[in-house]
Amino acid sequence: MIQLFHVYKSFGSKNPALIDVSLTVKKGEFVFITGPSGAGKTTLLKIIFCAEKVTSGQALVNGRNLNRIKDRELAFLRRRVGVVFQDFKLLPRRNVFENVALALEIAGLPFSMIRKKVHQTLRYLGLANKEGYYPPQLSGGEQQRVAVARAIINNPLILLADEPTGNLDPDLTMEIMALLRQIHIRGTTVIVATHSQELLRDTRRRIVTLSKGRIV
Amino acid sequence: MSITFLRYFARQAMANIFNNRLVHLIGVGTMAIAFLIFDAFVLIFLNLNYWTEERGKLLTMSIYFKAEPERIVLEDIKKELLGFPGVTIKGFISKDDAMESLRRQLGDKAGLLDGLRENPLPASLEIVLSRDKSGDSTPYQLKRRLEGIDIVDEVQYSQEWIKRFEAFMEAIKIVGIVVGGLLFLAALFIIINTIKLTIYSRKDEIEILKLVGATNRFVKIPFLIEGSIQGFLGGSVALLMLFLAYIVVMSRVDLRIGFASLDIIFLPTHFILFLLLMSIIIGFIGSTISLGRFFRI
Numbered sequence: 009m010i011q012l013f014h015v016y017k018s019f020g021s022k023n024p025a026l027i028d029v030s031l032t033v034k035k036g037e038f039v040f041i042t043g044p045s046g047a048g049k050t051t052l053l054k055i056i057f058c059a060e061k062v063t064s065g066q067a068l069v070n071g072r073n074l075n076r077i078k079d080r081e082l083a084f085l086r087r088r089v090g091v092v093f094q095d096f097k098l099l100p101r102r103n104v105f106e107n108v109a110l111a112l113e114i115a116g117l118p119f120s121m122i123r124k125k126v127h128q129t130l131r132y133l134g135l136a137n138k139e140g141y142y143p144p145q146l147s148g149g150e151q152q153r154v155a156v157a158r159a160i161i162n163n164p165l166i167l168l169a170d171e172p173t174g175n176l177d178p179d180l181t182m183e184i185m186a187l188l189r190q191i192h193i194r195g196t197t198v199i200v201a202t203h204s205q206e207l208l209r210d211t212r213r214r215i216v217t218l219s220k221g222r223i224v
Numbered sequence: 225m226s227i228t229f230l231r232y233f234a235r236q237a238m239a240n241i242f243n244n245r246l247v248h249l250i251g252v253g254t255m256a257i258a259f260l261i262f263d264a265f266v267l268i269f270l271n272l273n274y275w276t277e278e279r280g281k282l283l284t285m286s287i288y289f290k291a292e293p294e295r296i297v298l299e300d301i302k303k304e305l306l307g308f309p310g311v312t313i314k315g316f317i318s319k320d321d322a323m324e325s326l327r328r329q330l331g332d333k334a335g336l337l338d339g340l341r342e343n344p345l346p347a348s349l350e351i352v353l354s355r356d357k358s359g360d361s362t363p364y365q366l367k368r369r370l371e372g373i374d375i376v377d378e379v380q381y382s383q384e385w386i387k388r389f390e391a392f393m394e395a396i397k398i399v400g401i402v403v404g405g406l407l408f409l410a411a412l413f414i415i416i417n418t419i420k421l422t423i424y425s426r427k428d429e430i431e432i433l434k435l436v437g438a439t440n441r442f443v444k445i446p447f448l449i450e451g452s453i454q455g456f457l458g459g460s461v462a463l464l465m466l467f468l469a470y471i472v473v474m475s476r477v478d479l480r481i482g483f484a485s486l487d488i489i490f491l492p493t494h495f496i497l498f499l500l501l502m503s504i505i506i507g508f509i510g511s512t513i514s515l516g517r518f519f520r521i
Binding site: 057059079080083084085086087091097098099101110111113114115116117118119122158162 | 228229231232239243428429431432433434435436437438439440442
């Protein structure tokens, strides 16, 4: 599903963010990427969802070589990759329904189908009574669930979560992690980047550790 | 393009204008000022063109007689002149009328004329030739025909003036195109930067849309619609301000100068529609150029 071969990424003359990273994530896997702040976790995820291009090496997602992907193909690939961010990245002037519907509107689905799918997803995530609310009116946990709803509504092949619980208290953290596990059970490949050792305790999932841009 | 997309684009454009109304208001205001300068130039240029063309259409010709013509001869000449297309008789000036006119012009110094034993001024017939109806060659033909009449001494019309006038009109047109073009570019530059501010205030939104898989076209279209609406509103406000300024100027000009012969016309309907269309196009082009830098990833 995801293959990285000797990936380097540098931003200008500073130390490279990623150094010779090779990684394969199979379809249906649940992987944690961990490491201290500045280890390159976010950069790695950004490369997978094409927000950054590799400086050298090869990155393939769902069989697509990201070095050679065109703008239009990139947009279609991103529809198969759901992303959840630490800061939620919700549109503050659109309500919950509109934020979640965005991914379906982009895909050009008819409105009747959009309405049905959004209602189903919001019910699944326990947000059925919040669809008219705007993000600033919601708690952190609720905002993160809206972000998850937006990320999964298109039934993505891959779900990337960058510090999804970074802004949440322990109870909400467990709630969001339970949600990610449920999504994984439905067949989605899930990659979670976190520096939190709490999340990794007792997990039987695969853990990839990054340190100063290298896999250790 | 599906109904879902059209519905989305229209709704987003309107919602964005409403949600960012302050930024849009500033944008429309800035555009209105830029358009107003351009529209005012168009109005001045149009009036100058209209005024000089109107004046250029009429050519005054003076026919000087060797002696005071007899009434019957004068009537014959008038009849013949009216046979030429576009000719109207302005009036006959007898030798005495000419002298009286000269005395009036000299004012206090009219006494100088008292020493003359006889009136040296010739009688003349003034005619006006409409160039629209007569065509360019008629003044020459008319002059040649009149100079063939025994009692006609000389025929004068301002040929040089016509040539100068035509050269002036050509220069005006070139200056108009250059200045108009520069003003157009200045307006476009201001508008591009105004729209850039509007877009910059929403760069997070653009980023999120792209991250969830929006194509560049999907992100751009609502902005292009907004830019076009902004252009239309800016253009409309500019025309409204110009019209109000026109009314004020017209009322003052009548009072202060009494320039009855100098009509100041407002922009005709097809010009107004053209300027509005141009405002929309500039808004659209401005948005397209401004969006360019946000689509490099």
